[in-house]
Amino acid sequence: MDRIEVTNLNRQFLFRLEDVGKPKAEVAAKRVMERVSGVNILPHFCRIEDKEIEFYNDFHIIALGLDSIEARSYINSVACSFLEYDSDDNPLEETIKPMVDGGTEGFKGHARVILPGVTPCFECTIWLFPPQVKFPxxxxxxxxxxxxxxxxxxxxxxxxxxxxxxxxxxxxxxxxxxxxxxxxxxxxxxxxxxxxxxxxxxxxKNIIPAIASTNAIISAACALETLKIVSGCSKTLSNYLTYNGAEGLHTKVTEFVKDKDCLVCGPGVLIELDSSITLQKFIDLLEDYPKLLLSKASVTHRGKNLYMQAPPVLEEMTRSNLGVPLFDLMGKVLKDVVHVTGVASKNDKKTSCLRKLRVAFKGVDGVTDMDTASGA
Structure with missing residues (x-):
């Protein structure tokens, strides 16, 4: 939803003075298409949460240039939601949605490659970001x-x-x-x-001044890694590049390790439920469930909306499902994966997130146990 401001002009070479006040995405797309013939870019001027999850699944790679931890966490959780695991909890290669992330802070910057299920995702290394300064x-x-x-x-x-x-x-x-x-x-x-x-x-907005030279170096690194993934011409970065130009020039590549217990890129939190529990009670359960603490939850199963908090038209359409047993809504399968979007509380801050949950029903007679293709 960013619009161009005068302060952007010293480091964003796609923008002009007459563009101030216009959406960044639309102007950037126009300028790139003017410079590079044959390129077709469709800009979107909206919040990233406004797009359906499947919108992001249409892309082969997701390149991030976001300016907040919350936005990065959300897109990271979306990309990881497409990841599926086999019965041995190994990631299925064809479901991996690669991400290339870059960011700058004055004379410092980073570029990283995230292969969900293989390399650490954003949430695995959230500790890299210092806590925001708070005033009493x-x-x-x-x-x-x-x-x-x-x-x-x-x-x-x-x-x-x-x-x-x-x-x-x-x-x-x-x-x-x-x-x-x-x-x-x-x-x-x-x-x-x-x-x-x-x-x-x-x-x-906790904005830190950016410098054109640092932006150029980090964006070039991100573009190179994207090219590697698309073409397979070389091995990708493994997996986190840092740059520091404050005193001379210093670069370093660190291979961080995936968190095996990560709530976002892991196989999913296993929740055992009675087959009689309704969708409403399941949503209520998520608010107090350890590690999750999800409020205002929307639930989908295999691409089908079981209940959506918003927009109002979808909420009305799915409201009747709240009183139906979740077991019935999921096709009476003993174990399967559901995706839940909602608001999570962390460090006294509420953020939008998406979680993958492995739901297992107990005490069911006459139903065959089905380990689904989605890795339950």
């Missing part, structure tokens, strides 16, 4: 000392006071302008200088 609420409310304090006060406290029940959208320019305006008032009240619109964006 008492400081924000009573004794702000910096411009960032004023911005976070407007973002975390003032917004909820004025817009009770309305979620703040960092990609909505009107929301961001409101926070900027309130932060300015707060700063003037306490005599604190330095509140700007660009700083407001940086604090709220």
């Amino acid at each position: 609420l008492c400081t924000l409310a009573e004794t702000p000392r910096t411009a960032a304090h004023c911005i976070e006060y407007a973002h975390l406290i003032k917004w909820d006071e004025v817009h009770s029940g309305k979620a703040f959208d960092p990609d909505d320019s009107e929301h961001m302008k409101w926070v900027y305006s309130e932060a300015l008032k707060r700063a003037e009240l306490f005599g604190i200088p330095g509140v700007t619109y660009s700083l407001t964006q940086g604090v709220v």
Whole structure:
């Protein structure tokens, strides 16, 4: 949902001054097609969660250039949801959806290749990312000392006071302008200088300044790895490249190890259920289930929507399934995989996620045990 801003022009060579305010995806697609004949790019200006899961399954490779941990985690979980395992919990090669991820932070950057089920996924190495700096609420409310304090006060406290029940959208320019305006008032009240619109964006979205040269190096590394996967011309990166240009030039490749207990790229959490449990009770169970803690869950089975929280039309269409036993909705198969999308709580933060669950029913008479092709 990003739109072009003036600050993008020093490092994004596809954008021009007259493009400010336009969707990045649409302008970038147009410029690339103008430069490279024969290339056909279809841009999408929407939130990544707005697309159906199967939309991402149409691509051979997913290349990431996202600016937040939450967005990376979501796409990672989507790609891993296509992964299937055999009866020995070995990944089926034809179901692996390769990902190439890159990111920069000033003079530093990384490029990595993720082969779900083979190499560590994003969630396996989530510990690589330091926790975001948080300010005590008492400081924000009573004794702000910096411009960032004023911005976070407007973002975390003032917004909820004025817009009770309305979620703040960092990609909505009107929301961001409101926070900027309130932060300015707060700063003037306490005599604190330095509140700007660009700083407001940086604090709220945790944006770190980017440098054109670093972007060029990391994007080239990502493009090379994508070419390797598509053509098979060479072995791919194994599996995490870091670059540091702060003092000279330093690059290093580290081979991280897959987490065998990963909730995202592993075979899936095994849940044993009674065959009489309804879909509604199953959804309620997910909220308190250890490791999952999923709320507002939507459930799919073999591409069929069993229950969808949104959009409203799908919620209405699938609502009648809530009172039906999950065993019946899954075709009375003893063991199979279901995919659940919802909101997970982690480190006091709620994020959208997708989880693969292996459901096994117990106490069923007269039904054949079927280990399905989806790796249950």
